Amino acid sequence: MKAQPIDVFARDLEEEVRHAVLDGSSSGYDKRLASLTSDFADPDLLRRTAGRIKQHTLENLDTYLPRVEEKLIANGVRVHWATDAEAARRTVLGIMRENGADKIVKSKSMATEEIALTPFLEKEGIESLETDLGEFIVQIDHDHPSHIVKPIIHKNRRGIARSFEREGLGAYDDRPETITARARTFLRKKYLEAQVGLTGANFLVAESGRMVLVTNEGNSRFCLAGTDIHIAVTGIEKIIPRERDLPLFLSLLGRSATGQQLTVYTEFISGPKVEGQPDGPGQMHLILLDNRRTELLASKCRDILRCIRCGACMNVCPVYRQASGHAYRSVYPGPVGAVLSPLLAGNKFPELADLPKASSLCGACKEVCPVDIPIPDLLLRLRDRAKQEGVKSPGTPPMGGWAYMASKPSVWRASLAAGKVMNYVPMNLIPVPALRAWRHSRELPPWRGGAFRKWMKIHAKEKGGES
Amino acid sequence: MRTDRHPAPGKKIQLMATCLCDGFFDDVAIATVQVLEHLGCEVSFPEGQTCCGQPAFNAGDWKSSRKVVRHCVQTFSGAEPVVVPSGSCAAMLFHGAPLEFEEESDSDEIGRLASRTWEISDYIVNGLGIDSWPGRFPGRIAFHRSCHTRETDSGPASRKLLESIDGVEVTPFGEAEQCCGFGGTFSVTFPSISSAMGHLKLEHALKEKPDYLVSGDMGCLMHLGGMATREGRPVEIRHVVQVLRDSLRNGGLIS
Amino acid sequence: MSGDRETILKRVRDSLAGIEDRTPYPEYDESLAVTAIRSLDGDLWERFSERFVAVNGLPITSPEELVEYLKSFEHTTGYIDPDLQTILAPYFGSGFTIEDRFDRDRLDDYRFGITRARGAIAETGSIVVTDRGTSSRLGALAPWVHVACVRRDEIFRDTPAAVAHMEDDPNVIWITGPSKTADVEGIMIEGVHGPGVQICLLLPDDVRKVQPTDA
Numbered sequence: 001m002k003a004q005p006i007d008v009f010a011r012d013l014e015e016e017v018r019h020a021v022l023d024g025s026s027s028g029y030d031k032r033l034a035s036l037t038s039d040f041a042d043p044d045l046l047r048r049t050a051g052r053i054k055q056h057t058l059e060n061l062d063t064y065l066p067r068v069e070e071k072l073i074a075n076g077v078r079v080h081w082a083t084d085a086e087a088a089r090r091t092v093l094g095i096m097r098e099n100g101a102d103k104i105v106k107s108k109s110m111a112t113e114e115i116a117l118t119p120f121l122e123k124e125g126i127e128s129l130e131t132d133l134g135e136f137i138v139q140i141d142h143d144h145p146s147h148i149v150k151p152i153i154h155k156n157r158r159g160i161a162r163s164f165e166r167e168g169l170g171a172y173d174d175r176p177e178t179i180t181a182r183a184r185t186f187l188r189k190k191y192l193e194a195q196v197g198l199t200g201a202n203f204l205v206a207e208s209g210r211m212v213l214v215t216n217e218g219n220s221r222f223c224l225a226g227t228d229i230h231i232a233v234t235g236i237e238k239i240i241p242r243e244r245d246l247p248l249f250l251s252l253l254g255r256s257a258t259g260q261q262l263t264v265y266t267e268f269i270s271g272p273k274v275e276g277q278p279d280g281p282g283q284m285h286l287i288l289l290d291n292r293r294t295e296l297l298a299s300k301c302r303d304i305l306r307c308i309r310c311g312a313c314m315n316v317c318p319v320y321r322q323a324s325g326h327a328y329r330s331v332y333p334g335p336v337g338a339v340l341s342p343l344l345a346g347n348k349f350p351e352l353a354d355l356p357k358a359s360s361l362c363g364a365c366k367e368v369c370p371v372d373i374p375i376p377d378l379l380l381r382l383r384d385r386a387k388q389e390g391v392k393s394p395g396t397p398p399m400g401g402w403a404y405m406a407s408k409p410s411v412w413r414a415s416l417a418a419g420k421v422m423n424y425v426p427m428n429l430i431p432v433p434a435l436r437a438w439r440h441s442r443e444l445p446p447w448r449g450g451a452f453r454k455w456m457k458i459h460a461k462e463k464g465g466e467s
Numbered sequence: 468m469r470t471d472r473h474p475a476p477g478k479k480i481q482l483m484a485t486c487l488c489d490g491f492f493d494d495v496a497i498a499t500v501q502v503l504e505h506l507g508c509e510v511s512f513p514e515g516q517t518c519c520g521q522p523a524f525n526a527g528d529w530k531s532s533r534k535v536v537r538h539c540v541q542t543f544s545g546a547e548p549v550v551v552p553s554g555s556c557a558a559m560l561f562h563g564a565p566l567e568f569e570e571e572s573d574s575d576e577i578g579r580l581a582s583r584t585w586e587i588s589d590y591i592v593n594g595l596g597i598d599s600w601p602g603r604f605p606g607r608i609a610f611h612r613s614c615h616t617r618e619t620d621s622g623p624a625s626r627k628l629l630e631s632i633d634g635v636e637v638t639p640f641g642e643a644e645q646c647c648g649f650g651g652t653f654s655v656t657f658p659s660i661s662s663a664m665g666h667l668k669l670e671h672a673l674k675e676k677p678d679y680l681v682s683g684d685m686g687c688l689m690h691l692g693g694m695a696t697r698e699g700r701p702v703e704i705r706h707v708v709q710v711l712r713d714s715l716r717n718g719g720l721i722s
Numbered sequence: 723m724s725g726d727r728e729t730i731l732k733r734v735r736d737s738l739a740g741i742e743d744r745t746p747y748p749e750y751d752e753s754l755a756v757t758a759i760r761s762l763d764g765d766l767w768e769r770f771s772e773r774f775v776a777v778n779g780l781p782i783t784s785p786e787e788l789v790e791y792l793k794s795f796e797h798t799t800g801y802i803d804p805d806l807q808t809i810l811a812p813y814f815g816s817g818f819t820i821e822d823r824f825d826r827d828r829l830d831d832y833r834f835g836i837t838r839a840r841g842a843i844a845e846t847g848s849i850v851v852t853d854r855g856t857s858s859r860l861g862a863l864a865p866w867v868h869v870a871c872v873r874r875d876e877i878f879r880d881t882p883a884a885v886a887h888m889e890d891d892p893n894v895i896w897i898t899g900p901s902k903t904a905d906v907e908g909i910m911i912e913g914v915h916g917p918g919v920q921i922c923l924l925l926p927d928d929v930r931k932v933q934p935t936d937a
């Protein structure tokens with residue numbers, strides 16, 4: 001049997017990286033748990049309510065999308081729609097050209113990662129600079145983020161200090177204070193040079209057209225203080241119905257992501273700056289991105305669109321923690337990525353069909369998800385889809401023979417007694433090399449097939465005798 | 468996770484022993500019978516039973532899995548509760564099966580089986596309304612809440628029973644929410660990750676020097692016990708129901 | 723792109739057509755999201771201060787105290803909102819250079835920035851600022867120390883109250899502590915892009931409500 005790519009990745013992962021990820025993720029988990037359970041009597045009620053609100057919104061996007069558009073326009077925002085990544089990239093470029101702009105400062109956004117905006121803009125001669133510290137480091141290293149909230153969870157200070165030295169940001173110094181101070185000094189000039197501040201959006205309130213952005217570093221706020229034009233790119237699923245839903249979602253997002261009651265900067269943005277104010281963008285654009293979200297909406301996996309990108313599912317996921325984010329070979333790693341990435345891949349689904357299999361289905365992700373997404377169920381649905389579409393992928397042992405046996409009691413019983421059931425009970429129904437893999441690191445208990453049935457027969461007889 | 472089961476009517480139950488007990492852990496199935504009978508239940512064991520359908524379900528071969536689940540429905544006909552000494556097989560019937568039958572014409576039947584399937588601890592505590600356990604069982608226990616009982620009442624139920632036993636000390640351990648790495652075929656198709664997960668679990672649990680590693684799923688225990696033995700630091704594994712039965716024995720409540 | 727608009731909306735309608743029972747909006751009590759554990763009764767400035775300190779903010783109750791703080795850290799050059807200058811200038815002695823216009827070309831000359839907040843939230847220890855109410859976005863963000871000035875009667879009890887009274891303003895921001903990051907090995911560092919010190923100054927009660935200049 002061919003090895004699973006994620007397992008190979010985990011096996012070959014450098015110990016240093018594995019430890020960084022294990023520690024980083026477990027502290028994320030602990031903080032989340034502490035802040036949720038210390039503050040609320042029943043955190044699950046919050047999660048379930050938030051999940052239903054999002055599900056409701058998704059199932060009524062036909063109403064909410066035009067509603068939010070209307071509000072945005074009334075607020076002075078220019079709204080653009082993009083069916084796919086290419087359309088979104090072109091729209092950004094168009095706005096840049098229209099305004100004679102060539103420099104962007106960017107605040108962390110998963111949507112722009114998804115549409116691979118930066119490499120595209122760079123090819124077009126536009127400087128697009130990440131300003132979130134982690135994303136900035138990823139960018140100078142030509143690396144990829146490995147976590148949606150902690151992009152450089154896989155890196156340590158020594159590597160970062162070396163990168164800073166290489167980039168001329170100062171002689172080697174690996175103290176986190178120094179690293180941060182150097183980035184501060186370097187980036188604040190950039191905010192003032194750029195014409196455009198580019199952000200994502202965490203929420204979009206249908207009722208008011210307010211867009212919500214949360215950051216801790218203050219970079220998005222700086223992007224929107226230094227520049228003249230604000231472009232926001234966001235998936236069509238980011239809507240929540242009412243303003244009054246904000247406290248619920250903000251409480252859950254901060255706590256689930258970093259264990260904070262609220263992230264440091266929670267910005268409610270509804271349009272260009274007030275006329276006459278000295279700083280801030282006088283022009284604001286919002287690009288609403290489809291990029292297969294409507295396809296997902298039609299599928300049984302639409303629940304994944306509730307995701308508010310908190311990263312809690314990766315912190316708790318035992319597979320993510322052993323394999324790290326890069327093992328997922330896509331923008332969204334961990335449990336959410338294992339569902340989202342193959343679905344967003346379109347006809348490249350088969351290339352990522354192994355991701356949903358990289359799970360013991362332990363359900364930890366669902367248990368922590370602030371919007372209660374049944375991730376294990378969705379992983380299973382995708383496994384079923386892969387099977388139905390005949391995707392060849394390691395990890396799906398042939399089940400037809402087993403199903404035959406398991407629906408023929410007499411055959412089952414006979415082989416139980418003969419020990420042949422070894423060929424088809426759970427961990428044994430797999431071809432022989434796999435059994436070897438199991439035995440490589442574990443002992444099997446002795447075979448006692450049929451023993452219970454014998455006991456039960458005698459026992460039943462004795463019981464019968466008693467009565 | 469669907470747990471909207473009706474209160475258990477009467478004390479007649481059907482036992483689903485699970486294929487792991489059928490093949491390796493007969494004493495767990497025996498303990499289940501003894502414990503239930505001690506509680507006054509009349510236990511029947513439908514001979515035609517094979518497996519719950521989970522291996523194929525998890526592997527993504529839902530068609531094959533449905534075939535086996537349909538066989539289950541036939542085997543466990545009637546209205547009596549089906550009691551299972553495995554959180555994961557029980558969850559297969561009350562959660563997994565309804566999912567894979569969503570679009571099948573016999574989904575109602577599946578739903579009916581789902582609503583009378585119980586994991587053993589859940590059945591004892593929430594089906595029969597028992598919340599403390601008699602007898603005596605001396606020992607320090609590391610309890611691993613098996614993952615397929617997340618968000619069901621099984622974990623709390625097992626814990627409640629264990630903690631109420633005279634002599635039992637349930638010791639907490641680090642990163643307890645993490646999966647042991649078994650996951651059925653997962654342990655075979657993802658050998659590196661699976662053993663790394665198992666290792667992490669063992670490290671945390673064994674650090675507390677428990678006398679027994681206890682869980683409601685023999686899959687987890689088989690994996691963890693097998694790893695521990697291979698690593699040269701064997702640990703005693705017990706199903707919750709074995710602890711319950713041994714407690715009764717030690718207390719002279721059953722023979 | 724208008725073509726894209728129609729395409730997407732059509733796709734959305736088609737995708738939803740198959741759903742028989744759409745999930746209804748779950749009515750719920752807003753208090754669900756309010757921390758049940760800590761008491762929010764009594765003086766709201768007190769409650770706010772407790773939370774603000776917990777997020778590493780520094781609550782200050784008098785202009786004298788503020789000046790003393792700035793002096794002791796040798797933060798003697800700063801920016802101040804012109805409206806606040808008339809109130810606070812008398813407290814600053816000759817050792818200070820205070821400007822009421824923020825010059826972005828000399829960004830790093832300013833060690834502190836004093837601006838008006840439009841409110842605060844006791845439950846979370848957050849300061850509420852708006853675009854209209856902030857004389858300079860950069861002045862409130864670039865200096866190492868940001869001093870947000872708030873009146874006692876502007877403090878909200880909790881986040882639902884703050885949302886319910888959110889102004890019709892293009893840029894409302896809740897600031898909950900100093901700018902920070904834990905990107906490098908999970909170690910918390912304050913003062914990343916924004917202020918490393920976040921102060922909230924309680925304005926004397928007799929200060930008139932500072933109105934946005936153009937409201």
Ligand code: SF4
Pocket residue numbers: 256306307308309310311312313314335336365368369370371372373
């Ligand atoms: S799936 Fe849930 S837990 Fe994972 S990132 Fe999204 S919202 Fe967070």
